[in-house]
Amino acid sequence: MDEISATAHTRRFKKGERLYQPLDESDSLYIVHKGFVRIYRLTENGKEQLVRFLGPGDFTGEMALFRSSLHDSFAEATRDTAVCVITKDDLQPLLATYPAISLKILAEFSNRLEQSERQTTLVATEKVENRLAMFLVELLEEGSNIATLPMTKKDLASFLGTTPETISRKLGAMEDRGLIRHISNREIAIMDADELLLG
Amino acid sequence: MDEISATAHTRRFKKGERLYQPLDESDSLYIVHKGFVRIYRLTENGKEQLVRFLGPGDFTGEMALFRSSLHDSFAEATRDTAVCVITKDDLQPLLATYPAISLKILAEFSNRLEQSERQTTLVATEKVENRLAMFLVELLEEGSNIATLPMTKKDLASFLGTTPETISRKLGAMEDRGLIRHISNREIAIMDADELLLG
DNA sequence: CGCTAACTTGATTAAAATCAATGCAGGTGG
DNA sequence: CCACCTGCATTGATTTTAATCAAGTTAGCG
Numbered sequence: 040m041d042e043i044s045a046t047a048h049t050r051r052f053k054k055g056e057r058l059y060q061p062l063d064e065s066d067s068l069y070i071v072h073k074g075f076v077r078i079y080r081l082t083e084n085g086k087e088q089l090v091r092f093l094g095p096g097d098f099t100g101e102m103a104l105f106r107s108s109l110h111d112s113f114a115e116a117t118r119d120t121a122v123c124v125i126t127k128d129d130l131q132p133l134l135a136t137y138p139a140i141s142l143k144i145l146a147e148f149s150n151r152l153e154q155s156e157r158q159t160t161l162v163a164t165e166k167v168e169n170r171l172a173m174f175l176v177e178l179l180e181e182g183s184n185i186a187t188l189p190m191t192k193k194d195l196a197s198f199l200g201t202t203p204e205t206i207s208r209k210l211g212a213m214e215d216r217g218l219i220r221h222i223s224n225r226e227i228a229i230m231d232a233d234e235l236l237l238g
Numbered sequence: 239m240d241e242i243s244a245t246a247h248t249r250r251f252k253k254g255e256r257l258y259q260p261l262d263e264s265d266s267l268y269i270v271h272k273g274f275v276r277i278y279r280l281t282e283n284g285k286e287q288l289v290r291f292l293g294p295g296d297f298t299g300e301m302a303l304f305r306s307s308l309h310d311s312f313a314e315a316t317r318d319t320a321v322c323v324i325t326k327d328d329l330q331p332l333l334a335t336y337p338a339i340s341l342k343i344l345a346e347f348s349n350r351l352e353q354s355e356r357q358t359t360l361v362a363t364e365k366v367e368n369r370l371a372m373f374l375v376e377l378l379e380e381g382s383n384i385a386t387l388p389m390t391k392k393d394l395a396s397f398l399g400t401t402p403e404t405i406s407r408k409l410g411a412m413e414d415r416g417l418i419r420h421i422s423n424r425e426i427a428i429m430d431a432d433e434l435l436l437g
Numbered sequence: 438c439g440c441t442a443a444c445t446t447g448a449t450t451a452a453a454a455t456c457a458a459t460g461c462a463g464g465t466g467g
Numbered sequence: 468c469c470a471c472c473t474g475c476a477t478t479g480a481t482t483t484t485a486a487t488c489a490a491g492t493t494a495g496c497g
Contacts, residue, residue, distance in 0.1 A: 080359055088359045102352060105345040134341065138333060141340035146304040148347040153301060155354040156289050162361045163399030164281045166452070193475060200362030205453060207477050224462080224476085366485070392443065404485060406445050423444085423494075 046129040051121050058099075058114035058122065065103035065110045066127045071095055074120025077194060080112045089197040092190055101144065104130060117190065162200045168209050170199045172235045175219070179229060188225045245328040250320050257298075257313035257321065264302035264309045265326045270294055273319025276393060279311045288396040291389055300343070302326060316389065361399045367408050369398045371434045374418070378428060387424045 076093040178186035196203045213219045218235045220228040275292040377385035395402045412418045417434045419427040
């Protein structure tokens with residue numbers, strides 16, 4: 040594992056800076072160390088869709104490692120962020136030498152894939168209010184009833200496949216029903232998680 | 239590679255039979271040899287969502303291999319189908335011995351993940367008519383303008399995150415505009431792919 | 438040939454997008 | 468430190484889109 044640290048190096052990005060963007064060659068794995076990164080695409084008609092949101096420990100760029108290609112999404116730091124970068128050429132030999140690393144990455148892929156398929160299912164079958172409710176409840180930390188949004192509501196809307204207006208209204212409706220309460224822009228108290236999930 | 243064949247064995251499923259279902263222990267990789275398999279989930283309110291559709295060469299069950307768990311979806315043969323089955327216990331040693339296999343699987347995962355994220359983006363940002371149009375055009379084989387549906391329209395609706403009624407109507411509208419033509423239940427001639435994709 | 442599931446068509450309702458305007462907050466530079 | 472500016476957020480009115488409900492109709496399979 041020391042060999043990994045040896046071949047990786049740390050890069051820092053200021054808020055708003057991009058790790059990569061479409062058409063950049065994709066040849067490195069990025070592991071977020073500190074800060075947050077949003078991964079998004081533009082659809083043909085110019086709409087932006089948030090695909091993933093990375094916090095410390097999450098990684099991106101892994102597609103690159105197994106089939107040389109170009110990026111088709113943007114990766115943007117949402118605040119000052121530090122990431123570990125490992126290039127494909129440095130990593131491949133390690134994978135061949137230490138199968139355990141491959142297994143680790145496979146497990147992570149497996150998680151991501153499951154996550155992604157779940158997300159598709161949600162967007163395809165649940166109405167906005169339910170998706171939003173689930174998202175909020177998943178944000179809760181053990182023993183707290185305050186959900187802290189990791190991103191702007193605009194991005195949240197994009198992530199959930201809806202619009203900021205609709206998010207605003209749905210949150211309003213939930214608050215009217217006493218299910219949640221706004222603490223601040225990014226903080227929402229969940230008063231009744233069970234009822235929230237039932238719709 | 240001979241070792242793989244040695245540890246795998248073939249199982250046959252009749253149309254409608256299940257390879258696995260939720261709560262079954264997930265400990266095998268299934269590679270479709272002949273036939274088709276649909277993978278779907280039930281949402282809380284009993285609605286069914288088609289997650290993937292496998293043809294010859296596709297595989298499922300891989301989640302199982304890296305983190306022991308239970309299935310959370312149904313895998314059902316849509317016609318008489320033959321699959322190769324390899325258990326986790328048989329595969330893991332092979333992975334450790336031959337890193338090339340891991341790399342192969344990683345590459346496949348990578349494809350699937352990309353596919354899945356693209357699917358999420360589509361469902362989240364495009365309206366039904368566009369999703370449907372894209373799906374049809376992707377079905378086209380080189381040099382032909384006939385799209386052959388690999389599944390029922392009911393399943394197609396589920397896959398695209400809509401209802402059979404809406405599929406029916408959208409196809410009707412496309413036909414009225416002269417963009418497509420129904421050949422048979424499962425075959426659709428694409429008269430003007432470009433126009434179709436523009437909406 | 439008949440049965441069941443898939444498909445289609447129509448009428449209605451519900452959900453959410455869009456358009457439009459304004460309010461608000463956080464960061465910047467004077 | 469304050470005022471401004473920009474992008475985010477809210478609110479309302481309207482329109483669009485697709486789901487739902489309700490009957491039929493067709494097609495494939497036993």
